[in-house]
Amino acid sequence: MKSLADCRTPFLIGVRHHSPACAVRMGEWLDSFGPDKILLELPPEFQDWLPWLAHPQLQAPAALAGTDQSDQLFFYPFADFSPELAALRWAQQRGIEVEAFDLEAACQTPPERRTLEGGQQGLLDQWQVALGNQDFESLWDERVESAAPAAQAEALRQAALLVGLVQRLQEAAEGIRLRDLMRETAMRKRLGLSLGQGKKVAVVVGSFHACALLPEPRLWEECHPQGGGRRELRTSLVPYSFELLDSRSGYPAGIRDPVWQQRIFLSQLQIPKISQSLSELAVELCHHLRQARQPAGTPDAQESVRMAWELAELRGLPAPGRAEFLQAVQSCMAQGEVLGRGRALARALEKTLVGQQRGQLAVGTPRSGLVPEVEALLVRLNLPRHSHEPVRLDPLRSPLDRSRQVFLRRLQLLGIPYASQRDSGDTLTQVWSFQWTTSSEAALELAGYRGPSLSQACRGALRGQEDLLLGLSQSAECGLGQQVDEFLARLMVEYPQSARLDQLVGGLGLLERIANGQLPGLPAQACGSPELPVSAYQLPAEVDRQVLLAAAVRALEGLAGSRQLSDVLALRELLQLEGGGLRLRWALRNMSREGSPLMQGAAAMALSLLQESGYRVPDFVAGPPGRELAERLKGALAVGVAWIEARPEWRQELLQAVADLEDEPFWRRLASLREGFEVLSQAARARFLETLALNRLDLPLAPDHLVALALADRAGLEALADLPILWVETTGEMPASPSDVPLARGQVSLNERFRLILGQPVDSQNSRVGRAARALDELYGRGHGEGSRAHLGGGAGEGSGYAGAREWGDELADLFGSPVREEVLGRAAEKGRAAALLALEPDSVVPSVELLEQALSLVGALSEHQLGQLRPLVARVLRELTRELSQRLRPALQGLLSARPTRRPGARLDLARTLRANLHTARPGGQGGWTLAPERLLFQTRQQRSLDWRIVLVVDVSGSMEASIIYSAITAAILAGLPAFCVHFLAFSTEVIDFTQRVSDPLALLMEVQVGGGTLIAPALRYARGLLTVPSRSLVLLVSDFEDGGPLAELLAEVRALVECGARPLGLAALSDDGQARFCQATAEAVVAAGMPVAALTPLELARWVGEQVRS
Amino acid sequence: MTQAQAPPPESVYQAELELLQELDQGARPVGWRLSPASVVTFLLGSKGPLKGSRTITITPKFVGERALVERCVVTLAGQRGLLLVGEPGTAKSMLSELLAAAISGSSQLTVQGTAGTHEEHLRYGWNYALLLSRGPSPEALVPSPVLTAMRSGSLARIEELTRCLPEVQDALVSLLSDRRMSVPELGEYEYARAGFNLIATANLRDKGVSEMSSALKRRFNFEVVPPIADRAAEVALIQRQARAQQADFRLDDSILDALVTAFRDLRSGLSSEGWSVEKPSSVMSTAEAVAVASSMALQACYFESQRDPLGLLPGYLLGTVTKDDPKDRARLLAYWDGPVRRRAEQGSRLWKRLLELRSALEE
Known part of the structure; x- marks a missing residue:
């Protein structure tokens, strides 16, 4: 140790790369020694940049960066508190030579470690007893940074060298990296040269390396880089920012809390100034906390400053360090909360301590970084600046194309307008067209702030990506393996907590593709052209599909009430991934009992696929006609039409079920059945009809044609028999023979029935069949998806459409009965045919929420004139529903309406009750009247005072919640009609709109709500919290499906804040008469854990809950 | 006070407190009997014996x-x-x-x-x-x-x-x-x-x-204050407490181990292998584990037909987990689908047996 401190050839200054203490004392150290040359620990490739870095005009932070072709990054950020920068500036002022004397960064170095001969375990143990067994960073903070204010300059230099020595000893025990040994060999060589010229040399180097640079080196042995493998390094000097300098930003070589370090540097280690800084930071912190609507004031700041100082004293430090400050703040302000307040505090700390300072280069600094790199790559990858013809790339076969593809994806990610992708028509190749404009250049300049090279800038761009799945696929496309790993790690943590089923299934699919090396950016073996190599990628071992699968099964539970087909499709995907665990079956069984009709159908189908007995899909057909039947069938078919086709016994059951219907029941069910099968594409329905093998019965063929077919069959079979490898399964999978096809009861044949159900051309003697086909085609047209554009299929009926919606409606009523008419017309309105609903007479319809939903779904798309026509219908349905609902709700809210009697002497005498209670004291009085001698006086409580409850309805209008929105509006209106309540109605998607003014008029309210957009719950809750005056007398009802687009932590923080302030929140996954909900299970559970109960309620149950809360 | 079941710390550690007071040189806040540094030493223990009128090593009392x-x-x-x-x-x-x-x-x-x-x-x-x-x-x-x-x-x-x-x-x-x-x-x-x-x-x-x-x-x-981090410490604690409740407590170590593993997994939401587990809403505290362990031992001891106490574990777990929320049953099923199945697939006999016993969990 002594030799380190006393050495003057060279004068050793051991530093850490960011250290305010060293940066402050650097001038003193150098002054005391007076060197005429300074050696800096930096690769010599950066030598040319040093004058620009030390330039007086340069404002820190700035960074030196170098990249080689394989995209390895060498990165050296500098701030005012970097000792190297302090040394550079000192030398620049005095005109003293500075040399970067590290090993060339371009040298390849192996990652191994080498154990040195004669390790000094004894010495290490001795030091560890003296200093405590700490890691380098905490030892450095304790011995150097915290001790600095009270230490002499020389003592500080020795302390820094000592910490480096201890670290060296620790590493020597487990082996020193070869890379370090090689670097030190190179440093010694350059140092020897300088000393040989007779110069007085000071060395500024990581204190770890110091003992290897002594004239007689310790804990070091010579080690030369193996030859070859020189790389070309492109260097750049770029402006930098505190946000990126903070080590949590993910950028390399940073330090925590730059503002803290900067403050310590600016204080020049003088204790009064540190004290001043500390107070300022604490005050600023409280300010940020208050901005987040958390109480924090002078007493908190005062207490945390006191605590920081006393902790420092207890630990024997001259002034509090960062650790003491942070611990004090946590104790005094976090209140033991991880969410809510804890989260707000973390945010405030980030704002206060990370800061936003940005660096600036001196005028005249040579251009470097992203822009020249991209321009060079354009040339080297031979990509045109403009293309007249689109260019087809084949990334999976051509290495050059793979590199091009990755390059283009990266530019896309940075938002640089240059290349655009077109539909290529196949999945393997891709077609691009190019257009380089001035805006491309401008965007490129801007992107340069995110990183000094293309890949670095992409990493920067990806860091802000909140959508994990998108981020994952983007980083995979861009070939950024490290980012893929990061996103995967986040995905594995966050998705099980909060993702929806479709996200989880999507994530699993993407994982599969990555694992199989199917993405051009992430090949299994390194490839690509030398200009831009694409490195190989291996899925890390800790990525565990099982975790995501388990989360997906859990997410399924929230979908029981879903009415969206996409959820059924996600379930189908899940079935293909999951083998049918206990929990999956449990969830499906629940769903088949309690779910919405759609999900019941899907669950029943899934269960019968899993071989559970008792779930027979074909039985649905015999169920009562109507929307439910259609939905149930839809769910079942969407999950498993392929299986129905494949299994003859199921097919047979379905045929039998349809055949067993009499004609009239069939007609009543036809619309629903067709609606159910509509889930399949036109071509799929045609195929389905084919597998049912009904054709043979009804399509008579000429005998010679039959003979020809039979001969062709036989020839085919013989040809197959010659091929030994083929084994043709003939049993069971053959089309059913005619004798197996059941005969339909009634007049309509089975073939006709299925053709009507499946929307296939029908040619029948029965005129009713033709009319029915035509009437239904009016709604469904030619179907959708595969086959809908072909001329072959398309519709069961023939002939033109109807003259108007009214005629069509009449025809429907005539054919199928009037309930079916409303169902079909409503469905037409959903599909955008407004005229269908306008044709309905407001007074003749049966009021239902479905109808109202359908009518309201049109509102955004109608002209003012049509809206005027629709309004009477909506008004009437709404009026009926409100009247009915308020009759049902009133009993639940009874007792809240009137003032309660009390015996406590109060403001108003309850004359009537007092009279009644004291009738027994009545006696005849003078003048023929009666006199009362009351014993018990009864008073009225003042109802306004005791019942001024505030109810805030926060309603999600982002998408699939129509029924709940309607019920919310009606319930709000009913509650607002009671004297005791003050009701607010907030509609939110990504924005919050306050409809409180409209709350008593649900018609106006519903006509104004615009459904659609994303979901951000947290801001809505924050707004609601702002409305509360007496939180303990406030109910906050959040109606949402909890598919939140924002970060989960923020949502939980808001929920916690609401609970902490004493309000009574309730989450409603659904507010509707069936009480079936579709919501994101994982998020909802997290919300429950944060203190907001979540339930799916009917309005009546809600009213009871409100009553209970108010009475308790 | 000597007869008390749990005497207060000031009498248990009287000697240590007196010695610390005697040696204490640091500034004391007004009204305090020890300086802050000595208080910390009292709780966490001294590195070596302290010499005063007596020589005592301050024992660590709080592990944290x-x-x-x-x-x-x-x-x-x-x-x-x-x-x-x-x-x-x-x-x-x-x-x-x-x-x-x-x-x-x-x-x-x-x-x-x-x-x-x-x-x-x-x-x-x-x-x-x-x-x-x-x-x-x-x-x-x-x-x-x-x-x-x-x-x-x-x-x-x-x-x-x-x-x-x-x-x-x-x-x-x-x-x-x-x-x-x-x-x-x-x-x-x-x-x-x-x-x-x-x-x-x-x-x-x-x-x-x-x-x-x-x-x-x-x-x-x-x-x-964070919970017990050490698994072995928890096993030992459960054994100790179950013995305290029941003198002839006998339960196979491997069964106890499976019990503690299941409890820790469900409590922490993370299995010992690092797989994520969905936490049930009921409290899976150490005390509950003690109760289950001793009930299993009792049943195995007094009911001859129950020769295989492991067969009882799924039922007891179900009883502990499903208290308030019926969805907790689903969470336990997911635990069987996940960690239990995977441990069985990795060849553990005990867990294989537990997987076979899954019918006890179904309705």
Whole structure:
């Protein structure tokens, strides 16, 4: 140790790369020694940049960066508190030579470690007893940074060298990296040269390396880089920012809390100034906390400053360090909360301590970084600046194309307008067209702030990506393996907590593709052209599909009430991934009992696929006609039409079920059945009809044609028999023979029935069949998806459409009965045919929420004139529903309406009750009247005072919640009609709109709500919290499906804040008469854990809950 | 006191406290019996034997982070109370007793909080006979432990603060900020002497606790005490406690191990292999594990037909997990689908057997 401190050839200054203490004392150290040359620990490739870095005009932070072709990054950020920068500036002022004397960064170095001969375990143990067994960073903070204010300059230099020595000893025990040994060999060589010229040399180097640079080196042995493998390094000097300098930003070589370090540097280690800084930071912190609507004031700041100082004293430090400050703040302000307040505090700390300072280069600094790199790559990858013809790339076969593809994806990610992708028509190749404009250049300049090279800038761009799945696929496309790993790690943590089923299934699919090396950016073996190599990628071992699968099964539970087909499709995907665990079956069984009709159908189908007995899909057909039947069938078919086709016994059951219907029941069910099968594409329905093998019965063929077919069959079979490898399964999978096809009861044949159900051309003697086909085609047209554009299929009926919606409606009523008419017309309105609903007479319809939903779904798309026509219908349905609902709700809210009697002497005498209670004291009085001698006086409580409850309805209008929105509006209106309540109605998607003014008029309210957009719950809750005056007398009802687009932590923080302030929140996954909900299970559970109960309620149950809360 | 089941720390560690007091050179906050540094030493133990009139090694009494203890001590020297929060069984109460014993020499000025705690338990009550005969007088006033601590300048402890009703809790608000208690009946103030402060313990997450008002929260510094991190320590603890309840406790080590593993997995939401596990809403505390272990041993011991105690485990787990929320059953099923199946696939016999026993979980 002594030799380190006393050495003057060279004068050793051991530093850490960011250290305010060293940066402050650097001038003193150098002054005391007076060197005429300074050696800096930096690769010599950066030598040319040093004058620009030390330039007086340069404002820190700035960074030196170098990249080689394989995209390895060498990165050296500098701030005012970097000792190297302090040394550079000192030398620049005095005109003293500075040399970067590290090993060339371009040298390849192996990652191994080498154990040195004669390790000094004894010495290490001795030091560890003296200093405590700490890691380098905490030892450095304790011995150097915290001790600095009270230490002499020389003592500080020795302390820094000592910490480096201890670290060296620790590493020597487990082996020193070869890379370090090689670097030190190179440093010694350059140092020897300088000393040989007779110069007085000071060395500024990581204190770890110091003992290897002594004239007689310790804990070091010579080690030369193996030859070859020189790389070309492109260097750049770029402006930098505190946000990126903070080590949590993910950028390399940073330090925590730059503002803290900067403050310590600016204080020049003088204790009064540190004290001043500390107070300022604490005050600023409280300010940020208050901005987040958390109480924090002078007493908190005062207490945390006191605590920081006393902790420092207890630990024997001259002034509090960062650790003491942070611990004090946590104790005094976090209140033991991880969410809510804890989260707000973390945010405030980030704002206060990370800061936003940005660096600036001196005028005249040579251009470097992203822009020249991209321009060079354009040339080297031979990509045109403009293309007249689109260019087809084949990334999976051509290495050059793979590199091009990755390059283009990266530019896309940075938002640089240059290349655009077109539909290529196949999945393997891709077609691009190019257009380089001035805006491309401008965007490129801007992107340069995110990183000094293309890949670095992409990493920067990806860091802000909140959508994990998108981020994952983007980083995979861009070939950024490290980012893929990061996103995967986040995905594995966050998705099980909060993702929806479709996200989880999507994530699993993407994982599969990555694992199989199917993405051009992430090949299994390194490839690509030398200009831009694409490195190989291996899925890390800790990525565990099982975790995501388990989360997906859990997410399924929230979908029981879903009415969206996409959820059924996600379930189908899940079935293909999951083998049918206990929990999956449990969830499906629940769903088949309690779910919405759609999900019941899907669950029943899934269960019968899993071989559970008792779930027979074909039985649905015999169920009562109507929307439910259609939905149930839809769910079942969407999950498993392929299986129905494949299994003859199921097919047979379905045929039998349809055949067993009499004609009239069939007609009543036809619309629903067709609606159910509509889930399949036109071509799929045609195929389905084919597998049912009904054709043979009804399509008579000429005998010679039959003979020809039979001969062709036989020839085919013989040809197959010659091929030994083929084994043709003939049993069971053959089309059913005619004798197996059941005969339909009634007049309509089975073939006709299925053709009507499946929307296939029908040619029948029965005129009713033709009319029915035509009437239904009016709604469904030619179907959708595969086959809908072909001329072959398309519709069961023939002939033109109807003259108007009214005629069509009449025809429907005539054919199928009037309930079916409303169902079909409503469905037409959903599909955008407004005229269908306008044709309905407001007074003749049966009021239902479905109808109202359908009518309201049109509102955004109608002209003012049509809206005027629709309004009477909506008004009437709404009026009926409100009247009915308020009759049902009133009993639940009874007792809240009137003032309660009390015996406590109060403001108003309850004359009537007092009279009644004291009738027994009545006696005849003078003048023929009666006199009362009351014993018990009864008073009225003042109802306004005791019942001024505030109810805030926060309603999600982002998408699939129509029924709940309607019920919310009606319930709000009913509650607002009671004297005791003050009701607010907030509609939110990504924005919050306050409809409180409209709350008593649900018609106006519903006509104004615009459904659609994303979901951000947290801001809505924050707004609601702002409305509360007496939180303990406030109910906050959040109606949402909890598919939140924002970060989960923020949502939980808001929920916690609401609970902490004493309000009574309730989450409603659904507010509707069936009480079936579709919501994101994982998020909802997290919300429950944060203190907001979540339930799916009917309005009546809600009213009871409100009553209970108010009475308790 | 020697007959007591659990004597207070100031008598158990009397010798250590006396020695520390004798050797203490550091500055003491007014009213403290030891300097902050010595208090930390008392709790965490000394590196070697300390030499004074006697030579004693201070034993470590609290196993935990040094910084946590330091922060507690510093807080108590200030103007705010100390609130220790954490899950059940994390030695919060022990920490508070030790702090009070070291700083004030007594850990006995204690209020044990329940839903039945009244304001007079925190402030003062009256000797009603005296009150009726002579009217309000200082002699008729019965001080609470808190008031006694204020008068003597020592630490008062409040156990389970959040179990007290919010109105009662709020009696502490002005007391903590003004450091005096008004006695309107006598028309006077009781002033706190230097050295007075409060240590409260609380459980923020448990059911049946009241929310603290934010006014009261602002008057405390919060320290979170983490749960037992060591698995072996927990196994040993369960064995010890089950033996204490039942002398002839016999349960195969491997079964006990499976039990502890399942409990720890479900409690922490992370299996020992690092797989994520969905946490049930019921409390999976060490105490519950002890109860299950001893029931299993009892049943295996007294019922001859139950030769295979492992067969009982799924049923008992189901009973522990499904208390309030029917969805907890689904979570246990997911545990069987996940970690249990995977351990079985990795070849563990015990877990294979448990996987075979899954029918016990189905409805």
